[in-house]
Amino acid sequence: MVKHKVVTTKKSKKHYKVIIIGAGIAGLSTAKCLKENGVEDIVILEAKNRIGGRVWTDRSAGSPIDLGANWLHGPKGGNPITKLLKKAGSKGFKTNNDLIKIYDMEGNVYSDAQLDEADYYFEFLIELVEKNARSKTSLRDILAEKEPFALQDPLTKYTLSAFLEFSLGGDIKDLSSEHFYDDEEFPGKDRFITNGFDSFSHYLAEGLPIKLNQQVESIRYKKDQIKIETETEKYTADYVVVAVPLGVLKENVIRFKPKLPKKKQAAIDRLEMGTVNKVVLFFESVFWEKELQYMGITPPEKGKYNYFLNFRTFSETNALMTFAFGDFAIEMENHSDKQVIADVMAHLNIMYGKDIPQPIRMIRTAWKKDRYTGGSYSFASVPSTSKDFDLLAKSVDDKLFFAGEHTIHDYRGTVHGAYMTGVRTAKEVFSVEQLKKMNEPPSMIV
């Protein structure tokens, strides 16, 4: 009988004062802030083979294409990342939502008067929902009751999708009529970043200790030292900052032992991750209006490739980026590349005729299927309450801390929100540590 030698590869064990899970903007800003305040014994564990999370720039086509965040929303009024983006070397331009042409399904262009009317009607609908909001009732349900025309009219459906579902992430049937818009905005016209939003994540990450390909599987936090396990390594820490997306918490990718407090878990269950997907088509030559920033079309299916961003307004790249919003964004993740191209081209054929060239390349996202994200950004879903984002932010036992865009009620779903949660969380860890030091008995002198 041949005897086999069993070789067990033992996981190594390392201790840090603070372990931060997730190298997205929230995790990076936590670590940067801790380091700047003298907390050096830290490490960031990141599941993917890159940093940035939902700030993700694809450079495979030569020019930078942002597959996650692209706009700096509200650059004025003290937005904390405006200056930092400058320091990071970001370039961009003020978006002008008026530089748009919208087509109907017969290829006719909506007039300026029709577009103005649609804008007013959209504002009217928002006020109508706010006035008639009820708990456990969706925005769509309120519209169905009070203004059913809005759900049928193609141009109104376009505004509900390209304005509302895009900015909030969720489908109108899932948005809480009470809380959908109860967040805050910084003032100023949005800036579109043209040289890649990843310059911001790389700026924050400078000099930080980051371990890639480290998917955290479990966190045991009962004892003084917190135990963390990844597929390949074991770690211990005095404090842990969980800066993974809401979608990851919802899918229980990380096992917490003991389980998270009931109130926190209930908030995780109630809030939702919305999905917005991007499709970028590259062409040999331009067949659309070079001067327009955006184009639109009003298909019967809500959220289906109805909004286009023109790369030629800010670069030499012959590309159009289109989007999928709401339920359609989840559905299209199961479509083949061939179908996606055919569906987008069907819209472009209506807008620019049958003789336009076929794309030479496509890049597409699937944020819902991404195991380490589980959607695009969090939103106030029908069963949620306005306190749920605050519950997600609450630390546990002064040991587990939580950061990420889903932990800030007022600025959820944004890069600046994610950044702010990192600063907040670093302060929390710092003050708990200071307090602990103050309460330590003085060392005995014998």
Ligand SMILES: Cc1cc2nc3c(=O)[nH]c(=O)nc-3n(C[C@H](O)[C@H](O)[C@H](O)COP(=O)(O)OP(=O)(O)OC[C@H]3O[C@@H](n4cnc5c(N)ncnc54)[C@H](O)[C@@H]3O)c2cc1C
């Ligand atoms: C398509 C799209 C468009 C957007 N557009 C804009 C925009 O124009 N402007 C704007 O302000 N915001 C926009 N956003 C939102 C913005 O990108 C996010 O709010 C922000 O980047 C979230 O940062 P975060 O650090 O909270 O999370 P993330 O960036 O998701 O970082 C979390 C990190 O945790 C890692 N992770 C997950 N699970 C584990 C695990 N088990 N172990 C270890 N690591 C793990 C992930 O890989 C990820 O790197 C957009 C998002 C998307 C998807």
